[in-house]
C-alpha cells in the first residue's frame with residue numbers, strides 16, 4: 267500500500283453536525299431579524315466560525331453594522347446554541363461506516379488525523395467515542411489560513427511525518443476538497459458527485475470507501 271495516512275474532516279464525514287451548525291445560525295439570524303434560506307448552508311460547510319458569521323451577516327445585509335468585539339459576541343452566542351444542541355451526541359450519531367473505516371485504517375497501519383475547521387472537534391470526538399483512533403488532531407485555532415487553503419491538511423501530514431503524496435484527505439465540503447488538492451493529496455469526497463466534482467473520487471458515505479481503489483489512484 268502506498269497510502270500511509272488518512273486525514274479526516276469531521277462534520278459531514280464522521281458525524282452530521284452540519285444540521286446543528288446551520289440550525290444554530292438560523293436562531294442567531296432570527297434574533298437579528300432575518301431568515302436564512304436552505305441554499306446558504308452549503309456556503310458555510312467546512313468554513314470557520316468567524317467566516318461563516320460574515321456569510322450570515324452579509325445575507326442579512328448587516329455585515330457593516332457590528333464592531334469586531336460585537337462579531338465575536340455573536341459568534342460566541344451561536345457557539346453556545348450549537349454546543350447545547352450537540353450535548354446529547356453519542357456513538358449513535360456517527361455516520362454510516364465511520365468506525366469501520368477508522369478500524370480498517372488502523373488495521374492497515376495507515377495513520378489517522380483529524381483536520382476539522384471546528385474548534386469543537388475534540389469535544390465531538392469524545393462524545394462519539396472515537397478519540398482513540400486518532401494519531402493527531404489539528405487545532406484549527408493554530409492554522410493561519412482556513413480551508414480552501416492547504417494549511418490544515420499540510421499541518422496534519424507534517425505532524426504525522428508523512429509526505430502529502432502518500433496522504434488522502436476525506437471531506438464533504440467543496441472548500442475542504444480544494445484544501446486537500448492544494449496540499450497535494452488525494453481528495454476523497456463524501457456526498458454528491460456533481461457537487462464534489464473537484465475530488466479525485468467520491469463516495470456517498472464512509473461505508474463504501476475502498477482503500478484499495480484510493481491506493482490505485484495514488485501515483
Ligand code: B16
Nearest residue numbers: 276277311312315382383384385386
Ligand atoms: P466551530 P468541519 C466545520 O466543520 C463546519 O462544517 C462548519 O459549518 C463550521 O462553521 C466549522 O466547522 C467551525 O466550527 O464553530 O465548531 O468551530 O466540516 O471542518 O469538520
Ligand code: MG
Nearest residue numbers: 275277278438
Ligand atoms: Mg465537513
